[in-house]
Amino acid sequence: MSVLAFSSPIATVGGTMPVLLMFSGPSAPGIYLLVTAFLLVFAVGLVTMSKHMKNPGGFYSFVTAGFGKPAGLGAAFLALFGYLFIGFFAPSFFAVTVQNFVSNTLHGPEIPWYWYALILILLTTILAYRRIDLSAKVLTVIMILEVALIVTFDVYAFVSGTGSEHSFVFDMPWITDPSLGLALLFAVGNFFGFEATVVYREEVRNPNKTIPRATYLAVVGIGLFYALAAWAYVVYIGRSDVRDQATTNTVSLFNDSMVALTGKIVADVGVVLLITSVLACMLSVQNISARYAFALANDRALPRVFAYAHPKHKSPSVAALAVGVVWCGATFTFAILGTDPERLYAIASGSGTFAVLLVMLLASAAVLAYFRKNKSHFRESGWKTVVAPIITVLFLGFVTYMAIVNYPELIAGSNTLTIVFMTFTFALFFAGFIYAFVLRSKRPSIYQRLGRQNMERELES
Numbered sequence: 001m002s003v004l005a006f007s008s009p010i011a012t013v014g015g016t017m018p019v020l021l022m023f024s025g026p027s028a029p030g031i032y033l034l035v036t037a038f039l040l041v042f043a044v045g046l047v048t049m050s051k052h053m054k055n056p057g058g059f060y061s062f063v064t065a066g067f068g069k070p071a072g073l074g075a076a077f078l079a080l081f082g083y084l085f086i087g088f089f090a091p092s093f094f095a096v097t098v099q100n101f102v103s104n105t106l107h108g109p110e111i112p113w114y115w116y117a118l119i120l121i122l123l124t125t126i127l128a129y130r131r132i133d134l135s136a137k138v139l140t141v142i143m144i145l146e147v148a149l150i151v152t153f154d155v156y157a158f159v160s161g162t163g164s165e166h167s168f169v170f171d172m173p174w175i176t177d178p179s180l181g182l183a184l185l186f187a188v189g190n191f192f193g194f195e196a197t198v199v200y201r202e203e204v205r206n207p208n209k210t211i212p213r214a215t216y217l218a219v220v221g222i223g224l225f226y227a228l229a230a231w232a233y234v235v236y237i238g239r240s241d242v243r244d245q246a247t248t249n250t251v252s253l254f255n256d257s258m259v260a261l262t263g264k265i266v267a268d269v270g271v272v273l274l275i276t277s278v279l280a281c282m283l284s285v286q287n288i289s290a291r292y293a294f295a296l297a298n299d300r301a302l303p304r305v306f307a308y309a310h311p312k313h314k315s316p317s318v319a320a321l322a323v324g325v326v327w328c329g330a331t332f333t334f335a336i337l338g339t340d341p342e343r344l345y346a347i348a349s350g351s352g353t354f355a356v357l358l359v360m361l362l363a364s365a366a367v368l369a370y371f372r373k374n375k376s377h378f379r380e381s382g383w384k385t386v387v388a389p390i391i392t393v394l395f396l397g398f399v400t401y402m403a404i405v406n407y408p409e410l411i412a413g414s415n416t417l418t419i420v421f422m423t424f425t426f427a428l429f430f431a432g433f434i435y436a437f438v439l440r441s442k443r444p445s446i447y448q449r450l451g452r453q454n455m456e457r458e459l460e461s
Contacts (some may be wrong), residue, residue: 008281010146012190013153013229014254014274015093019346021233021253023090023409024183025243028230030172036185036223038395038410042360043194043219044388045367047212048380050198052370059195061357061362066373069440069450070453073301075359079426080292082359085352086189087285088327091117092334093345094278096251101271114335118328122248124283127322128290131315142276149270150229154253156261157232170234181402182350182410188360188399189353192228194218236261258276286323293319300446301435350410355425360401364392 021028046062053065060079064072095116102108158168173180197215204210233241236257246253255274258267294316297306310317334344371378371385378385408418439447 008277010274011277011281019188020183021242021246023179026234026239027171027173029170029227031183031187032223032227039191039219042392043215044384047215049367049370049386055329056081059359062363063366064343066370070436073436074429077428077432078355079359082352082355083285083289083326085348087282089345089349090278090282091120092341094120096341113341114331117331121324121327124286127283128286128320129317131313146273154228154232157236170231179406181406184399185353185403191222194256279336289323290316290319299449347411360395361396364396
């Protein structure tokens with residue numbers, strides 16, 4: 001349940017899933033099933049390697065174990081950048097959702113979207129600075145309500161459908177499908193967080209059985225849940241219309257569908273849940289980003305000022321403020337440029353997901369490298385240490401290639417911006433990689449610190 005909460009169910013179904021439908025149309029359910037199958041294979045190598053790691057953590061920790069500290073530092077830089085961008089999808093999506101709710105439901109004034117975005121950033125920054133996490137019980141209740149609402153949407157969609165095309169048929173993706181790379185990219189992004197199960201290896205009984213089961217259950221649960229919701233969209237709107245409607249009505253697709261299917265009262269409850277879901281999701285990402293920056297600064301890979309822990313709140317306060325400042329600056333920049341917020345949240349989410357996808361690709365290759373280096377020390381089957389990692393590398397490599405090919409479509413067809421973004425993203429990894437070698441040569445004591453931090457222990461001390 002906690003892994004599903006990390007992915008923020010209603011924010012996914014109401015926010016990123018319409019973007020996926022925009023790129024995939026009626027093949028969206030099939031894409032979720034395809035990604036589920038391959039990520040199950042990915043999980044095989046991941047949980048097997050975690051058994052032999054002292055402190056398994058995020059994907060970058062697997063990169064460090066498999067390829068060494070230089071690659072690990074490059075992956076950490078990529079992950080930090082990725083989560084910053086993934087988090088930045090929330091302000092623009094939140095802004096448009098609240099703007100529509102205030103104007104259309106509450107009949108309030110029309111306020112520019114960026115003011116709502118800045119208010120959200122200010123709120124989450126204050127919460128992150130003071131280390132105020134939403135109560136686990138409150139989050140659990142909210143998530144149960146979200147899941148119940150989405151299941152309600154699924155049931156009504158399957159029962160109602162639209163017009164003469166009320167059909168339960170959906171398409172399976174094919175390599176020649178337009179925008180396949182972007183559809184796969186967004187689908188993979190909906191699974192982020194499933195790797196968190198391996199972090200709790202030391203806290204469960206019989207981890208060699210419990211952790212694999214929990215990880216596989218998380219992947220299958222997420223995949224089937226979202227595949228069913230995507231299928232509901234296709235059944236309700238119709239195979240021939242779903243792509244067009246997702247393109248022209250991306251932000252409001254879920255809410256408009258709920259109004260038509262269940263009535264305005266239930267739909268308004270859904271909007272409120274969507275707003276709280278985006279808030280919780282953004283706070284979670286801000287905390288993750290701040291802790292990445294805090295850990296890197298503690299290792300001296302970033303300026304030490306970001307390693308400051310608030311003496312009272314025990315939070316990475318400077319890092320949390322820095323994340324908020326970056327998001328505020330980005331909001332001002334895109335507002336001045338006149339960027340459509342409905343397009344902005346798709347760009348931010350897709351760009352951040354691409355960076356984390358690269359870290360996943362590195363992690364899958366690291367599993368293969370790790371067991372190749374240590375094959376004489378571990379008795380594991382070839383399926384777990386060779387075949388599964390190779391399959392995963394090929395799949396994630398294909399998704400990465402297709403995402404690069406289709407990326408201009410995400411940013412409205414600009415090849416120049418695509419080149420700039422891709423160059424910057426890959427340069428981040430190589431910057432971390434090269435910087436680690438510089439530290440090994442010039443500052444060996446700092447080099448030895450890389451990747452060693454226990455963030456919570458450092459915050460408490």
